[in-house]
Amino acid sequence: MTAPPSPDDGLSPAELAAKYGLSVSGARPGLFEYVHQLWGRRHFILAFSQAKLTAQYSQAKLGQLWQVATPLLNALVYFLIFGLILKADRGMEREVYIPFLVTGVFVFTFTQSSVMAGVRAISGNLGLVRALHFPRASLPISFSLQQLQQLLFSMIVLFVVAVGFGSYPRLSWLLILPVLALQFLFNTGLALIMARLGSKTPDLAQLMPFVMRTWMYASGVMFSIPVMLKEHPAWIGDILQWNPAAIYMDLMRFALIDGYGSENLPPHVWLVAAGWALLVAAGGFVYFWKAEERYGRG
Amino acid sequence: MAEDNNDQMVGLGKAHIPTVIADELHIVYRVNGAKTGKGSATSALSRIIRRGEERGVRKVHAVRGVSFTAYRGEAIGLIGSNGSGKSTLLRAIAGLLPAEKGKVFTDGQPSLLGVNAALMNDLTGERNVILGGLAMGMSREQIRERYQGIVDFSGINEKGDFITLPMRTYSSGMAARLRFSIAAAKDHDVLMIDEALATGDRKFQKRSEARIRELRKEAGTVFLVSHNNKSIRDTCDRVLWLERGELRMDGPTDEVIKEYEKFTGK
Numbered sequence: 001m002t003a004p005p006s007p008d009d010g011l012s013p014a015e016l017a018a019k020y021g022l023s024v025s026g027a028r029p030g031l032f033e034y035v036h037q038l039w040g041r042r043h044f045i046l047a048f049s050q051a052k053l054t055a056q057y058s059q060a061k062l063g064q065l066w067q068v069a070t071p072l073l074n075a076l077v078y079f080l081i082f083g084l085i086l087k088a089d090r091g092m093e094r095e096v097y098i099p100f101l102v103t104g105v106f107v108f109t110f111t112q113s114s115v116m117a118g119v120r121a122i123s124g125n126l127g128l129v130r131a132l133h134f135p136r137a138s139l140p141i142s143f144s145l146q147q148l149q150q151l152l153f154s155m156i157v158l159f160v161v162a163v164g165f166g167s168y169p170r171l172s173w174l175l176i177l178p179v180l181a182l183q184f185l186f187n188t189g190l191a192l193i194m195a196r197l198g199s200k201t202p203d204l205a206q207l208m209p210f211v212m213r214t215w216m217y218a219s220g221v222m223f224s225i226p227v228m229l230k231e232h233p234a235w236i237g238d239i240l241q242w243n244p245a246a247i248y249m250d251l252m253r254f255a256l257i258d259g260y261g262s263e264n265l266p267p268h269v270w271l272v273a274a275g276w277a278l279l280v281a282a283g284g285f286v287y288f289w290k291a292e293e294r295y296g297r298g
Numbered sequence: 299m300a301e302d303n304n305d306q307m308v309g310l311g312k313a314h315i316p317t318v319i320a321d322e323l324h325i326v327y328r329v330n331g332a333k334t335g336k337g338s339a340t341s342a343l344s345r346i347i348r349r350g351e352e353r354g355v356r357k358v359h360a361v362r363g364v365s366f367t368a369y370r371g372e373a374i375g376l377i378g379s380n381g382s383g384k385s386t387l388l389r390a391i392a393g394l395l396p397a398e399k400g401k402v403f404t405d406g407q408p409s410l411l412g413v414n415a416a417l418m419n420d421l422t423g424e425r426n427v428i429l430g431g432l433a434m435g436m437s438r439e440q441i442r443e444r445y446q447g448i449v450d451f452s453g454i455n456e457k458g459d460f461i462t463l464p465m466r467t468y469s470s471g472m473a474a475r476l477r478f479s480i481a482a483a484k485d486h487d488v489l490m491i492d493e494a495l496a497t498g499d500r501k502f503q504k505r506s507e508a509r510i511r512e513l514r515k516e517a518g519t520v521f522l523v524s525h526n527n528k529s530i531r532d533t534c535d536r537v538l539w540l541e542r543g544e545l546r547m548d549g550p551t552d553e554v555i556k557e558y559e560k561f562t563g564k
Binding site: 012013014016017020021022023024025026027040041043044047048051052054055058059125127128129130131132133134202293294296 | 315316317318319320321330365367389390391392393394395396397401402403404405407408409410414415416418420421425428429432433434435437438464
């Protein structure tokens with residue numbers, strides 16, 4: 001009906017498209033092409049994460065001071081409950097326990113908030129997804145980058161707490177960098193997986209807080225796993241210690257706290273940390289990419 | 299017959315190169331929690347437990363089997379009553395909404411004029427210009443070059459230094475002007491405009507109409523969605539009329555608008 005009076009008469013739409021080199025709109029690019037596109041959007045990813053971070057506290061009177069004040073208050077609450085009331089510091093000196101607790105809270109919060117932001121990365125930004133063109137993985141990556149920057153603010157508090165309880169800067173503090181890098185990779189992978197699941201089932205946003213809280217209590221954020229599980233079969237403690245959240249927390253404590261030596265770490269800890277990071281990051285990325293062309297659908 | 303007229307309007311010398319081909323396109327929205335019937339928790343639970351496809355989901359068939367071919371140099375208007383599927387069709391052409399059935403073929407990457415969703419009310423206008431530009435896929439250098447142009451065009455700074463204030467402090471007209479200025483700063487192959495002409499005061503409307511004409515010259519093909527028949531007449535030479543997700547008419551602007559006005563009883 002709409003065919004022009006030309007040699008193209010009688011061609012089917014698909015043939016016509018092929019003749020003039022038109023491509024299918026909204027088709028999923030290949031994996032390498034996708035990575036390339038994503039790299040092209042790196043400035044957007046960074047700017048979006050920073051914008052989200054700043055927008056968070058822009059209405060508060062104290063403004064960006066809350067970036068540091070929020071984690072500090074968080075640490076105080078946990079100290080009040082687990083340090084003073086429940087006395088969960090079994091087998092640890094006070095100089096070790098308080099930085100131990102604060103490190104645990106901050107490191108776990110990093111993973112927790114990346115997962116929660118991941119769930120809503122697509123389903124909470126449908127307007128953006130339906131208005132503009134960009135590799136959709138930009139969103140979950142940007143959100144976990146935002147959480148990384150949030151953690152860097154928390155690290156300021158953490159350093160003050162560590163120094164306040166007698167752990168002074170030393171060479172092992174340099175290990176913080178690889179730990180952060182590995183945990184960031186792990187979190188991003190997890191956020192990508194959650195983003196795809198959350199885009200299909202937004203109900204996950206209601207469910208995940210409970211899952212994350214269970215994970216938190218099982219990972220030894222406020223107690224030492226080997227000490228707490230002494231009377232239980234060894235394999236339970238082993239499993240809990242090898243879970244990625246516990247691994248990254250323990251490594252961070254080992255790097256930061258003077259009295260927290262390598263005897264607290266499970267064997268092959270760096271290998272496990274790197275393994276989790278690479279496995280989840282690569283797996284999550286491919287899993288997310290597989291549904292790239294379907295994210296706009298509501 | 300419609301095509302012959304079209305040819306004359308496009309200019310006979312020009313080659314007839316297709317830029318957008320829609321082939322039997324169907325778009326279906328799925329809406330959670332809008333199932334008619336009992337809305338109680340138990341019925342929701344039983345829907346989850348009951349096997350079968352699409353539990354508790356209501357489908358909205360927004361575009362039903364639309365086919366057309368757009369050529370380079372055309373400006374195409376999309377008209378139809380509210381909810382007839384115009385905006386949905388645009389998004390599908392841009393590849394932003396996955397098709398249920400059928401396909402859209404395009405030359406290059408069509409882009410929708412609009413960055414509203416990427417902007418954040420809590421950030422300053424300045425940062426929103428940068429963020430919006432990056433979201434549209436411009437490089438940092440491009441944004442730096444055009445930054446002053448965007449701010450001047452929006453006229454935000456005419457009444458004082460507003461660009462360094464958060465966008466939530468802007469009046470709705472000011473915000474709309476800044477949004478349009480950011481969106482119109484980029485060059486596009488296939489450009490799609492969704493009722494963008496209606497923003498701002500009279501002075502700004504004139505300025506944005508001029509900018510759209512400029513964009514049209516640079517772009518290969520332009521799609522315009524509008525309820526304003528006058529702006530369609532001014533800018534478009536071909537019109538697609540959608541009604542209930544179906545293509546009701548496709549032809550030269552005057553013919554289609556005349557029929558449409560008869561239909562709407564004007």
